[in-house]
Amino acid sequence: MRIATCFVNNVFLNNSTWTVIRNSIRNTWLTRTCSSKASYDQDRSQKFETVFSFPFVRHIATLNRMKLYHIMGTSLAVPGCGLLETLSVLPEYSFVAASYIGVTGAILFSLASLPLNNAIGFLYISEDNKQIKISSVDFWGRRRDRIVSANEWTPLLDMKPKTMDAIYLSPELTDGTKYKLFIKFGKVLNSIKMGQVIE
Known part of the structure; x- marks a missing residue:
């Protein structure tokens, strides 16, 4: 009879041991899923x-989200401007200007959305x-x-x-x-x- 093995954390597991571990993980996952679903159903049953x-509130959510988009755009634009400046594609101080606009914009968006948190x-x-x-x-x-x-x-x-x-x-x-x-x-x-x- 051929015994399948699995190499996990430098330990060989035979078929029966692997089945026990797999069933244990599955039971843990099912227990957590069922308990969270039960609490979710209980909350839904309440009227x-x-x-x-x-x-x-939608306008407030949009304003708060703009801060995230600005930070993501800044994290892409600043290194890009720095790279293009070193390749002499953009004029001198483009990296500094992009950094200044990115940081001050993030600060302004944060200050504007702070009272609306x-x-x-x-x-x-x-x-x-x-x-x-x-x-x-x-x-x-x-x-x-x-x-x-x-x-x-x-x-x-x-x-x-x-x-x-x-x-x-x-x-x-x-x-x-x-x-x-x-x-x-x-x-x-x-x-x-x-x-x-x-x-």
């Missing part, structure tokens, strides 16, 4: 009602008012959905007034995560439910 929407686009509240689903935009323009308990949300009326309250509110979770809620520029779809849970 949430949209209580707030901010229509300009974690801007809330949508707020959802569960039927039993025990959970809040926060849909926000992060520093790089990606959507982040997070489901938290209503007890983790610090009520807005309990927070100290801030100078930026005229533009946006700054809700905070118990773990220290801060968001920006543009309530004056957004649409409150269910003020009663929203007031019961987050105020």
